[in-house]
Amino acid sequence: MSDQIKFIVDNLNKEPFKKSYNLITFDSLEPMQLLQVLNDVLAEIDPKQVVDIREEMPEQTAKRMLSLLGILKYKPPGNATDMSTFRQGLVIGSKPVIYPVLHWLLQRTNELKKRAYLARFLIKLEVPSEFLQDETVADTNKQYEELMEAFKTLHKECEQLKTSGFSTAEIRRDISAMEEEKDQLIKRVERLKKRVETVQNHQRMLKIARQLRVEKEREEFLAQQKQEQKNQLFHAVQRLQRVQNQLKSMRHAAADAKPESLMKRLEEEIKFNSYMVTEKFPKELENKKKELHFLQKVVSEPAMGHSDLLELESKINEINTQINQLIEKKMLRNEPIEGKLSLYRQQASIISRKKEAKAEELQETKEKLASLEREVSVKTNQAREFDGTEVLKGDEFKRYVSKLRSKSTVFKKKHQIIAEFKAEFGLLQRTEELLKQRLENIQHQLQTIEEKKGISGYSYTQEELERVSALKSEVDEMKGRTLDDMSEMVRKLNSLVSEKKSALAPVIKELRQLRQKCQELTQECDEKKSQYDSCAAGLESNRSKLEQEVRGLREECLQEESKYHYTNCMIKNLEVQLHRAIDEMKAYVSSDQQEKRKAIREQYTKNIAEQENLGKKLREKQKAVRESHGPNMKQVKMWRDFEQLMECKKQCFLKQQNQTSIGQVIQEGGEDRLIL
DSSP states (O other): OHHHHHHHHHHHHSTTTOOOOOHHHHHTOOHHHHHHHHHHHHHHHOGGGOOOGGGSOHHHHHHHHHHHHHHTTOOOSSOHHHHHHHHHHHHHTOHHHHHHHHHHHHHTHHHHHHHHHHHHHHSOOOOOHHHHTSHHHHHHHHHHHHHHHHHHHHHHHHHHHHHHOOOHHHHHHHHHHHHHHHHHHHHHHHHHHHHHHTSTTHHHHHHHHHHHHHHHHHHHHHHHHHHHHHHHHHHHHHHHHHHHHHHHHHHHHHHSOOHHHHHHHHHHHHHHHHHIIIIIHHHHHHHHHHHHHHHHHHHHSOOOOHHHHHHHHHHHHHHHHHHHHHHHHHHHHOOHHHHHHHHHHHHHHHHHHHHHHHHHHHHHHHHHHHHHHHHHHHHHHHHHHHHOOOOOOHHHHHHHHHHHHHHHHHHHHHHHHHHHHHHHHHHHHHHHHHHHHHHHHHHHHHHHHHHHHTOTTHHHHHHHHHHHHHHHHHHHHHHHHHHHHHHHHHHHHHHHHHHHHHHHHHHHHHHHHHHHHHHHHHHHHHHHHHHHHHHHHHHHHHHHHHHHHHHHHHHHHHHHHHHHHHHHHHHHHHHHHHHHHHHHHHHHHOSOHHHHHHSHHHHHHHHHHHHHHHHHHHHHHHHHHHHHHHHHHHHHHHHHHHHHHHHHHHHHHHHHHHSOOTTEEEEETTEEEEEO
16 A cells, blocks of 8 residues: 555656655545545546536536546446445545555556547447437438547557658658758768869879778777677686686596496486487477567567457457367267377376476576586685685585584583483472471471470570580590691691792793783784774774765666656657657648648548538527427427317216116206106
């Protein structure tokens, strides 16, 4: 939906609408404003629709738009129920109804303009059959239909001339211009000859000029030859690189290969190449030749109109029906031998198609392999230039992969051991928590028992006394044992310290020097790092600026290119219109009556005059009918009343004849009689 709105807004902002909408302002339009926009688009297609919808009833607006959309053959989405919602949405200016209509109209404006123009002349006016009984009306209707058919043929011829791309007037104009240029060149040559004849040694100078011209032509020819040889050299270098790459790949493939595998590979390649040369390529060449012949035939034929396309479609449908009938007849025969042969043919065709598909896949994979090999070579060169190290290949890469696999197995084992330790640690933690809980419960029970007995804190005091006594006994034992050990240890430590000092004295001196050097190098490294960071930041900012400039220039280039193509198209359209106007003007101004009659202006003027005379006659007839309408209607009413009166008298008479006269009073001659 957003793409649809964007397309509508872009086209409304262009010629000839020149609206200044964006997506937000267009989406915020009121229903009345949206209907006015739709009416403006319809008015661009059909100028009769130029109406301010504020001065028109909504029903009339919807009726007018629906009639025009019907003429333009717009099909709303959905079924009959959706048609009613479409009409209602068109009346109220609903966005889901208006947006698709605008998108459809703006997509094919030129085509719809042509359709609306033709509808003015080709929509047949239906005349009731009772009016066609009049001879004048019937003749007028027949003339109207003949004019419509004449308009169809003229329009078709006009379209064919438009699409043909050439005209006799243009050819004559080109011939006359070329003759004028020829006369001018002859006169110029004669003038130059007269001027040269007065100069001394003009023959020698002409000879020198002729030699100069020949040398210039020879120089151009040599420059062209030089360029061709450069191109050939470039192609030869490329071919040499390809051959070198092939040789390298073949050497690499043959390094670890055996003669049997090489022979087998060569046989497969020979089979594949022979299949490509003998079967696939000739078929493709034949298909391309047929396609080229068909395209040449299409190009040589004149431009086809809508009626020609309809005729071809009807022929295609007839041939398809004939083919289907023949297939049905063949199936009805149901001959067993033919059935077996057809089965084998189908299998053979399936196998051949599979073979062709596999050959194409093999060709594609070969091309992909070649491109990947080129990419690999480029990447290896880049890696060598960047890092200076070779990319691992063959056995080295295999050894590296095997080392990685062994390390990964060791890692997995260690990881599994760690997981087991973690699980055991979790179990021990849980056991410790349970034992601590149990100890707390026992201590709590002991405290409650001591409180009941009146000796609270007895167990704690006893534990402390036992712990202190145990510590005291251990300390006393250690004091007695370790005095001699401590004296011996002090003596040994003193001797070790003196030995280590004497051994570490030169190392300490070297360490001091190395520490000083390390500080200097660290300071220098920090300075270099700060310089590198500042330089990298500057380069990154410059790179981003250049990328923005390049992006802006590319967008500007694309815009200018689109403007250029649009301007070229407009110029071509204007040139075509100008040629048509010039041809029409020449035909109109021409003294030849036949040429003048061919002018469209003359034909339309004649048609307009005939239609005006016909309209004048019809208006006179209408006036006569209006004048005699009142008396005729009065006379018809009198006749109807007279007929009704006579019918009533008839009914009364029949009733008087048929009914029984018993017990009735009959009045005759002013007397009443009772009949029994």
